[in-house]
Amino acid sequence: MKIDRRRFLGGATASIAAIAAAGSITAGESVPEKRIKVAVITHAGGAHLGAYFNALAQTAEAESVVLADPDGNAESSARAALGEKLIRIYKDRNELLSAEKPTMALISVEARLGPEVIDAALDAGCHVFAEKPACVNAEDFARLADKADRENLYLMLALANRLNPDVQEAKRAVAEGRIGKVYGVDLRLIEDQTRLTSAAYQQSWFADKARAGGGHLAWLGIHWLDLAMYITGASIEQVAGFTGNVGGQPINIEDAVAMSLRFNNGAVGTLTSGYYRDRGSESEIKIWGSKGWLLLTSDAPNTMKLYSNADGISDVSGVPESDAYTTFVRAAVRASAGLQEPPITARESLRVMKTVYRAYAAAESGRTLNVE
Numbered sequence: 313m314k315i316d317r318r319r320f321l322g323g324a325t326a327s328i329a330a331i332a333a334a335g336s337i338t339a340g341e342s343v344p345e346k347r348i349k350v351a352v353i354t355h356a357g358g359a360h361l362g363a364y365f366n367a368l369a370q371t372a373e374a375e376s377v378v379l380a381d382p383d384g385n386a387e388s389s390a391r392a393a394l395g396e397k398l399i400r401i402y403k404d405r406n407e408l409l410s411a412e413k414p415t416m417a418l419i420s421v422e423a424r425l426g427p428e429v430i431d432a433a434l435d436a437g438c439h440v441f442a443e444k445p446a447c448v449n450a451e452d453f454a455r456l457a458d459k460a461d462r463e464n465l466y467l468m469l470a471l472a473n474r475l476n477p478d479v480q481e482a483k484r485a486v487a488e489g490r491i492g493k494v495y496g497v498d499l500r501l502i503e504d505q506t507r508l509t510s511a512a513y514q515q516s517w518f519a520d521k522a523r524a525g526g527g528h529l530a531w532l533g534i535h536w537l538d539l540a541m542y543i544t545g546a547s548i549e550q551v552a553g554f555t556g557n558v559g560g561q562p563i564n565i566e567d568a569v570a571m572s573l574r575f576n577n578g579a580v581g582t583l584t585s586g587y588y589r590d591r592g593s594e595s596e597i598k599i600w601g602s603k604g605w606l607l608l609t610s611d612a613p614n615t616m617k618l619y620s621n622a623d624g625i626s627d628v629s630g631v632p633e634s635d636a637y638t639t640f641v642r643a644a645v646r647a648s649a650g651l652q653e654p655p656i657t658a659r660e661s662l663r664v665m666k667t668v669y670r671a672y673a674a675a676e677s678g679r680t681l682n683v684e
Contacts, residue, residue, distance in 0.1 A: 345649075345651060346373065346649040346650065346651060347372065347373050347374065347375035347649070348373065348374065348375060348414075348415035348416060348645065348648060348649045349374075349375060349376045349377070349378065349412060349413075349414045349415055350368060350374045350376070350377050350378075350414055350415070350416045350417075350418060350645060350648075351377070351378050351379070351380065351408055351409065351412060351414035351416070351417045351418065351433075351438065352364065352365070352368070352377060352378070352379045352380070352386075352390070352417075352418045352420070353380040353405045353408070353417055353418070353419045353420075353421065353429055353433065354379075354380065354381060354386050354419070354420045354421060355381070355382055355383055355385070355421055355422075355425075356383045356385040356386075357421070357422050357516060357517050358385075358386065358420035358421055358443070359420055359443050360420060360443060360470070360637065361386050361389060361390075361420060362389055362393070363637040363638075364418055364420060364637065364641060365389060365390050365392075365393035365394055366393050366637075366638065367635075367637050367638040367640075367641035367642065368393075368394060368397070368418070368641060368645075369393045369394050369395070369397060370638050370642070371638070371641060371642040371645050373642065373645045373646050373649050373651065374397070374645050375397075376397055376398075376399045377390075377394050377397050377398050377399065378398075378399060378400045378401070378402065378408055378412045378414060379398060379400070379401045379402070379408075380401075380402045380403070380404065380405040380408045381401055381402070381403070382403050382404070382405075387401055400412070405429065405432060406432060409432060409433065409435075409436035409438070410436070413436070413437070414436075414438055415438065415439065415648050415649065416438055416439045416440070416441060416644065416645060416648035417433035417436075417438040417439070417440050417441070418441045418641070418644075419433060419440060419441065419442045419443065419446070420442075420443040421443070422517040422523050422524065423445045423446060423447055423448050423517070423523065423524050423525045423530070424448050424517070424522065424523045424524075424525075426442060426443075426445075426446035426447050426452075427446070427447050427452040427453070427455075427456060430442055430446065430456050430467070431456060431459070434456065434459050434460055434463060434465055434467070437463070437465070438465070439465050439466040439467075439468070439644075439647070439648035440460070440465065440466065440467050440468065441468045441470060441641065441644040441648075442467070442468070442469055442470060443470050444469050444470050444471065444530075444531075444534055445469075445524070445525045445526070445530045445531070445534060445665065445668065446469060446665075447525060447665065448521075448522070448523070448524070448525035449525070449669060450662070450665045450666045450668075450669040450670075453661070453662055453665045454662055454665075454666075456658075457658040457659065457661065457662040460658045461658055461659075466644075466647055466648060466654045466657070466658065467657075467658035467661060468644050468647070468654050468655065468656050468657075468658075468661065469656055469660075469661035469664070469665070470637075470640065471534070471535055471538045471539075471640075471656055471661075471664065472636040472637050472639070472640035472641075473535050473538075473539055473636055474538070474539065474542055474640070474655055474656060475636065475639045475640050475643060475655055476614075476636055476639075477614055478608050478613070478614050478615060478616045478628075479539060479542070479543065479608065481616040481628050482543045482597070482599070482606055482608055482616050483542060483543045483545075485606055485616065485618055485628075486543055486544055486545065486599065486601075486606070487545065489603070490603070490604070490606075490618065490620065491599065491600075491601030491602075491603050491604045491605055491606055491618065491619075491620070492601040492602030492603030492604065493577075493601055493602040493603075494544050494546065494575075494577060494579045494599060494600070494601050495579055495580075495600045495601055495602060496579055496580055496581055496599075496600040497540050497544065497573070497575070497579060497580075497581030497582075497597070497598070497599050497600070498581065498582055498596070498597070498598040498599075498600075499533075499536040499537070499539075499540055499581065499582065499583040499584070499585075499596075499597055500536075500583075500584045500585075500594070500595060500596045500597075501532055501533055501535065501536045501583075501584075501585050501593075501595045502584070502585075502586055502587075502588050502589055502593060502594045502595065503528070503532060503586075503587050503588075503589065503593045504587060504589045504590060504591050504592060504593065505559050505567065505587045505588055505589060505590065506589075506590055506591060507587070508559060508561040508563055508567060508587055509561060513563075514561065514562055514563055518531065518565070519563040519564060519565055520563075520564050520565070521564045521565050522564070524565060525668075525669075526555075526565060526566065526668065526669075526672055527555075527563070527565025527566040527567060527587075528565070528566060528567055528568070528569055528585050528586055528587055529555065529566065529569045529571075529585055529668055529671060529672070530668055530672075532585065533569055533583060533585030533668075534664060534668050536583060536585065536595070536597065537583065537664055537667050537668065538656075538660075538664040539597060540573070540575075540581060540583075540597070540599075541575075541660075541663065541664065541667075542660075543597070543599065544575065544577070544579065544599065545577075546575040546576055546577040546579060547575065547576045547663060547683070548573050548574070548575055548576075548581075548667045548683055549574055549575065549576045549682060549683055550573070550574040550680055550681065550682055550683065551571060551572070551573055551574075551667065551670050551671045551674045551680070551681055551683060552571070552572045552674050552679070552680040552681070553569070553570050553571035553572055553583075553671065553674060553675055554568075554569070554570050554571075554675050555568065555569050555570075555671075555672065555675040556568050558586075559587065567586055567587040567588075568585075568586040568587075568588070569583065569584070569585040569586055569671075569675075570582075570583070570584055570585075571583040571585075571671055571674075571675075572680075593610065594610050594611075595609065595610045596608070596609045596610070597609075603620060603621050603622070604618065604619040604620040604621050605618070605619050606618045606619070612627075615627055615628065616628040640655055643655040666683050666684070667683050670682070670683045
């Protein structure tokens with residue numbers, strides 16, 4: 313089934329929100345209109361593989377899965393999660409792409425290797441779902457986004473928080489003008505410092521900027537930058553700030569980020585992003601407007617708190633809980649099957665990658681830089 317993109321775009325947000333609430337197909341529901349073969353391409357350092365295998369197992373639109381696993385690290389977990397849905401395993405990704413001709417490739421490799429693997433999948437005619445950051449510079453990702461657009465293929469960065477029910481409620485509230493014109497955005501995402509003390513982590517690609525592209529900002533802060541733009545519908549056009557290794561661990565990445573942001577609608581914002589806690593995490597997104605504000609916080613998950621100048625504070629709560637990865641992977645699979653629009657486009661993916669790497673450049677230069 314081919315989607316008329318011009319007709320579909322008007323209802324894309326509502327359709328994606330419905331899918332987010334629905335989750336995967338369960339017993340007794342109708343068989344999906346179309347099912348596809350999905351390739352998972354990874355290696356021993358691949359991130360979030362357990363979540364991805366479980367998501368594909370629960371996604372009825374993924375009829376079968378093939379795996380490229382050169383070092384054999386992922387085979388046992390893939391078999392345990394996918395069962396008979398996992399039909400073949402390859403050592404060589406190019407052999408897989410040539411022999412299997414999958415419709416979508418789910419790619420989870422270290423950032424330095426991302427462009428080469430994504431390029432091969434696009435050459436094979438695959439829609440691509442890629443673990444972030446998928447590159448160590450924005451120029452490589454820009455080339456891939458251009459190629460995906462030329463070939464009419466999707467390139468979807470794994471920014472799975474977009475489809476969380478509270479995020480969908482926040483996006484809807486801003487679009488409906490419930491907080492008025494957006495004035496400012498405060499972003500905070502804090503994770504544990506403890507992981508940085510692990511010898512295994514210190515030796516992994518996550519701890520090496522040459523292999524990972526960066527630290528907390530490229531791996532975690534990127535989610536909140538994307539959500540700020542996704543919820544407000546505005547792009548970040550200028551960045552300034554600081555990064556550093558304040559904890560002093562033997563790692564070649566930043567564990568602390570403080571950024572100032574200017575959006576193309578005139579709003580300004582801040583981002584605090586770092587490995588600070590001893591365990592666990594905390595996060596907050598607050599958006600200020602001419603008629604009030606809204607708040608998403610880890611203290612009250614699946615709830616959006618909204619203040620109106622006229623009506624006071626209200627909680628939009630009771631929204632259904634949703635597994636972010638399962639919901640987002642299913643949306644990507646459905647998009648690849650031609651059943652809906654993608655949860656994130658190549659242009660949106662590129663926009664946040666440009667923002668991350670310009671933020672690093674701004675911190676290094678000590679200047680405010682434009683995000684082109």
